[in-house]
Amino acid sequence: MRRISSFAFLAFLALAVVAMMIGCGGSSNSSHAASVIDDDASPGDDDDNDASPDDDDNDDSSPGDDDDNDDNDDDDDDDSSTQWPAMTSGTTADLYGVWGSSGSDVFAVGWSGAIGHYDGSAWSVMQQPGTTAETVLAGVWGSSPTDVFAVGGYDNAGVIVGYDGSTWKAMDSGSTNVWLSGVWGSSASAVFAVGSGAIFSYNGSSWSSTSTANTLRGVWGNSAAEAFAVGTDVSDFGVIMKYNGSAWAEMSQSGKADAIFYGVWGSSASDVYTVGVDLDTNLGLIWRYNGSTWITVSQSSAAIQFNAVWGSSSSDIFVVGWNGAILHDDGSAWTLMTNSSTLELNGIWGSSATDVFAVGLAGTILHYSGS
Numbered sequence: 001m002r003r004i005s006s007f008a009f010l011a012f013l014a015l016a017v018v019a020m021m022i023g024c025g026g027s028s029n030s031s032h033a034a035s036v037i038d039d040d041a042s043p044g045d046d047d048d049n050d051a052s053p054d055d056d057d058n059d060d061s062s063p064g065d066d067d068d069n070d071d072n073d074d075d076d077d078d079d080s081s082t083q084w085p086a087m088t089s090g091t092t093a094d095l096y097g098v099w100g101s102s103g104s105d106v107f108a109v110g111w112s113g114a115i116g117h118y119d120g121s122a123w124s125v126m127q128q129p130g131t132t133a134e135t136v137l138a139g140v141w142g143s144s145p146t147d148v149f150a151v152g153g154y155d156n157a158g159v160i161v162g163y164d165g166s167t168w169k170a171m172d173s174g175s176t177n178v179w180l181s182g183v184w185g186s187s188a189s190a191v192f193a194v195g196s197g198a199i200f201s202y203n204g205s206s207w208s209s210t211s212t213a214n215t216l217r218g219v220w221g222n223s224a225a226e227a228f229a230v231g232t233d234v235s236d237f238g239v240i241m242k243y244n245g246s247a248w249a250e251m252s253q254s255g256k257a258d259a260i261f262y263g264v265w266g267s268s269a270s271d272v273y274t275v276g277v278d279l280d281t282n283l284g285l286i287w288r289y290n291g292s293t294w295i296t297v298s299q300s301s302a303a304i305q306f307n308a309v310w311g312s313s314s315s316d317i318f319v320v321g322w323n324g325a326i327l328h329d330d331g332s333a334w335t336l337m338t339n340s341s342t343l344e345l346n347g348i349w350g351s352s353a354t355d356v357f358a359v360g361l362a363g364t365i366l367h368y369s370g371s
Helices: 008-022
Strands: 095-102 105-110 115-118 123-125 136-144 147-154 157-163 168-170 180-187 190-202 207-223 226-232 238-243 248-250 259-268 271-278 283-289 294-300 306-313 316-321 326-329 334-336 345-352 355-360 365-368
Touching: 095 147, 095 355, 105 147, 105 345, 105 355, 136 157, 136 190, 147 190, 157 180, 157 190, 180 226, 190 226, 207 238, 207 248, 207 271, 226 271, 238 259, 259 283, 259 316, 271 294, 271 306, 271 316, 283 306, 283 316, 294 334, 316 345, 316 355
Parallel strands: 095 136, 095 345, 136 180, 147 180, 180 207, 207 259, 259 306, 306 345
Antiparallel strands: 095 105, 105 115, 105 136, 115 123, 136 147, 147 157, 157 168, 180 190, 190 207, 207 226, 226 238, 226 259, 238 248, 259 271, 271 283, 283 294, 306 316, 316 326, 326 334, 345 355, 355 365
């Protein structure tokens, strides 16, 4: 049973540079049928399964691998054989997060401080002051089109940049040694950003931080008084923290999970999902919180690791991960969807059930229109 370093971001920087120089081969997972859930999978151990969505050790392909990037040149919805055709993103940078205020105002962020914007007809690359070529932006969220936050880091420093509707500007987080992986808020004056060793909160004018021994990778909330953050604890076991309106505390589990949690989303406070990887079985992991208990929904052979989850309702949920895997739950069963890429997918967000965006390696942006 392997353990993952809680400082996966630092290893990622060095390994990602090598991957960009030499490229990595990819393999398709298209042979999986619709019934991809395996609740009784036998335990295994895969020493290559040791990275976060931000770790290019896991890449099926690098930005320099032209053979695997052809999907990025396709126009949206041109390929009728897939439910998720590729969009032309305008970048080859690895993308890790996506969010929008509407279907015609969508932001995608990633490697080298890349920020892409979709205006409803095409993607364009935005200027991003306050970042460097070594910056990785891992998460993005906003309260409106003129109040958007992107978070990440470079070297040993955390990065927060804000968008006012016209310009991106660097923000002072109050700490420079915390890598940030996720951001979410309930309003412009109630925003959380999480990372390795701290939880930051923004009150509309300044950031403050709360220390934690955990390495947190994703955050989502139901309101300003109820939020969830997921990742790993100091012993590299899966951890889930909850905010009650005044303080953060670890939630109890029925036994510590030998897992890493990467993404979290819910339709309500009693219907919350977190996704990641089970290190005992080396399978993608989906957990659900019913308001009182976290339970394992499934382990899936569709991907070794799931990176993000989003839904439009409790009966319309999407999960993305390695090998371009996209799972969908319609309220009765999880099924594997078809898409036009086998590259790792790191983020997902939609404006509705029929307007969903998924982002991943090598500038991959896929779009689902409901059919």
